[in-house]
Every structure is written in C-alpha cells, then in structure tokens.
Amino acid sequence: MTKGLAPNDTTSAAPDGEGHRFATLTFERGVAAPLPVLWQAWTAPAARAVWAAPSPTVAIEFLEADTRVGGREISLCKVKGQPDIRCEIGWLVLQPDRCSVNHEVISADGVIQSVALVTAHFSGTTERSRVVVTVQLSSLATDMKAGYREGFGAGLDNLAGVAERTMLLQRVIKAPRPVVWGAWMNPDTLPQWWGPDGFSCRTQRIDLRAGGEWVFDMIGPDGTVFPNHHLYTDVQPEERIGYTLLWGENGPKHADAWVSFEDQDGSTKVTLGMVFAAAAEFQTAKGFGAVELGLQTLGKLERFITSR
Template structure:
C-alpha cells in the first residue's frame, strides 16, 4: 500500500500572515524503487500522466526539457476559466537524490506566484520516499492554499503513477548517435525490436512527432501480437515519447518513453512505461514483461555491436 503524509511548516510570527511568503513541505513514501520514482518525477511523458491535480483539470504541456537549464511550460485548463500557465526551470538534478527547480505561475499575463521547489529522494529498498519543499512567494490571494492543495494532490497522483511504472535501463557500449540512429530509423528498428525469438511485420512506420508504427510482433510459436505506437515529442538523440495501443487504434496500453544519455563513449538507454492501470502493470509483470524488455534492449546492443 502507498503511505503518504503532508508536513506543513508553521508560519513564523515575523512572516506576512496574508500568505505572501510561506514554506510548505510534503512527504510521500511509495511502494516502488527510487529509480522508478525518480523517472516518474522527471520524465516528461510520466509527468504528463500525473500532473493534473483533479479530474476537472487538464494539463497541456507546451514545452518539456528535464535537464539542468531546461524548462517545462504547461497550461492548466478548467472549463469556463482562464488558463493557468506554469513555467518550471530545472536548476539542479542529481539522479535519484535531488531535484531543484523554480516555478512561476501566471494567469492572463499576470504573475500569481513564484516558488523554489526542492525534491529529495531516499532509497528505502523496495520502497522510496520523496520530500518536497516549496518556498513560496505569492503575488495573488489564495496562492498558498492553491499550492498546498495542488502539490498534495499531485504527489498523490505521482505515488499512484509510480506503482504502475516500469523502468528498464541498459548501458550500451556505443556512442549515443549510433544507438539513436539504430532506434529511430524505419529501416533498422523492425530488425531488432522485440524479445528473443520475436520478429516484426510492419504495416506502416513513420518515426516522427505525431507519426506512428503499426506492426505485428510474431512470437516464436507463431502467435501474432498486434501493436500500434503513436509518437509524441521527439528530441533528437535525447528522448522521445509514444503511446502503446492494443492493435491499430485500439485501447491504450501504456504511455512510454525512451531516453539516451551519453556516458564516456557509451550510452545509457532508459525505457519507461506507465501502464494505463495497475492491473495491466501487474499482468505485464506476471507475463514476464521486465525480462522480455531486457531481452529487447539486449537485441539492440547486439544489433549496434554488429554495425
């Protein structure tokens, strides 16, 4: 079970009682490894899953670049109200340990608040903890209450998302450009994609933003598994996101992403998936999705090594 609690730092007597300045602290303990929680917190495709604080709110990501010096711009939309714009700039990222970002919230061109957000991650083995500290400066009324409610609901969503997130990583001894080109090339991707013994039969493939790959995966025993990948944002040689559908235009199975980090001439490949439901995540695990996913990355490594 996911455990959660919210810690709120009391307002000091010298502070402005109107809520202009406040420090808010939130904590969640999540039944997922810290590596998974970190990916759920930082990967843009995962952030898009849990960003909306409630069902009546939709969040549109205009820009998302989770790197030091990068920024994220999102629009929170509520029917009948003006959009709320949130700009997040990443100041520090220590993998699975800490992230620091600024956040500026505005509406109709007027700044509502500015904040410094620090998230500290603790590895607890099979579980993990995230502690988020928000140092808030409000320029409009009720922003402290809004941040308190928004971060509390957002972290609850984050905890739930982490419980249905699968993260696979492999370090491949090849430059990032080589690994990227083997993946994002319509001629080569079908040659290695899939676990050992599987092959791909492509109907359509267009590896561009808003493109798609419609294909069948064929198992060693001849079983056919229809697949449809619909691609979202593509940042060349950095990352891309895509949706996994059960067959052409079928129901969504997962929101997925792949990222590529150069490390001393090698490439750390991260493949992440947020399954549509926790039940689907559990079914995939029982089916052997983790082992099969590692086989797929192993085939990529062998393909690259043979170039």
C-alpha cells in the same frame, strides 16, 4: 487517493510589510516502488504528463519540457470556463535518485500570481522509496497557499500511483549516442531488432516523427501474433522519445512510454520507461516476465548495432 493536505503535509506562513504572502509547505510521500523508478516518474516528461493534473477536471498541456539543469518546462493548466494557468519551471539542480531543485512561476492572463522554489529529496531501496518536497512560496496576487496545498498534495498522490505502475528498463550500450539513436529512429532498422529474443515484427506503416505512428504485429516464436500501435508524441533528436502504446491499431491504451539516451564514457545509457494504464496491467505484465522480455529487446538492440 486523498486530495489536498495529507497528514504528513505541513505549512507555515508569514506576510511581509508590503502585503506579499510567504509560506513554506512540506509534503512527504512513501511509494511502493524502487527509488530509480520514483526518480524517473518525477523527472521524465512523459511520466510528468501523466500525473501532473491534480484532478480529472483539469487538463495539462505541455508546451515545452527539458529536464536538464538550465532547462525549463512550460505547461498550461486548463479548466473549462476558466482562464488558462501558465506554469513555468526552471531546473536548477538534478542529482539522480537524490535531489532536485527548481523554481516555478505561476501566471494567469499575463499576470504573475506566485513564484516558488521547490526542493525534492529522494530516498529508498529497490523495494520502496520516499520523496520529501519543500515549497518556498511567495504569493504575489492573491494568497496561493491553499491552491498549492491542494495542487501539490493531489499531484504527489498521483505521482505515487504512477510510480507504482511504472516499469523501468535500463542498459548501457557500447556505442555512441548518435549510433544508438540512429538504430532506434530509422524505419528500416527499428523493426529488425524490436522485440524479445525469437520475436519478429511485421510492419503495416511506420512514421517515426512526433505525431507519427508505427502500426505493426509482433510475432512470437510459436507464430502467435500480437498487434501493436505506437503513437509518437515527443521526439527530441538523440535525447528522448515519448509515445503511447495501444493494444492493436486504434485499440485501448496499454501504456505511456518514453526512451532517453545519455552519454556515458563513450557508451550510451538507454532508459525505457512505461507507465501502464492500470495497476492490474502492470502486475499482469510483471507476472508474465515483461521486465526480462524488455531487457532482451535492449540486448537485441546492442547486438544489432555491434554486428553492423
């Protein structure tokens, strides 16, 4: 992927009378993924953690993530040998599949470097999508235009790559959110319904907390054993779960995943997203019917809940 200013990224700038530097930067990316997938990749904390770092030399540590209107996201940008850069985002507008607006404050060593208003507009179809991001930037310490061009340009390149290897499954379950959450985050009930039709689970150990894990085998209808290892990184009660999928205990990473739970007229909208480790794995999974199998899993969850 290209880094920095892409051909369809533009900028304009003007200093004010006090030496502050103002700029408006516009970025545009076309993405080979459905519009709802791009929106989830943009907003879901687990997905943002995958694409946020502009380069492999940069590590992003998320301290807080609440993607709701009025919520905030705080992260540290870490480069070896340099002071950490603190980024605080406040979400102002979230219109699913359409638009987001957030403010952003960048600081280093306790000194504010810049503030910005970031507006993202989304459009697309079930096949392709597009995001146009406008950044209204005020540089307070040094001129931050070049850094923003490079950071946002690289980040949006990463976003496109993540969206193009993200699988999204959604189902509205006719049960209140606390009931759905309880069936998912109970170590006694999760293994009873997890997996596609005809599959069962054999648990070795399970600890459904942030920092916990679930080591288990999925057993297919023909007796084939599929070793699994889930590492839980984020657990926000009745709101979301973030976890990493490994191929067997301490095996190679398969995907970064998240589940979100939303109230919907007395029912619960469950969204399960998975960012596969590589595009080839995503294509392989689609080829063997992972979408259909995943939807079967959510169907089993609903049947489990309604039968109790």
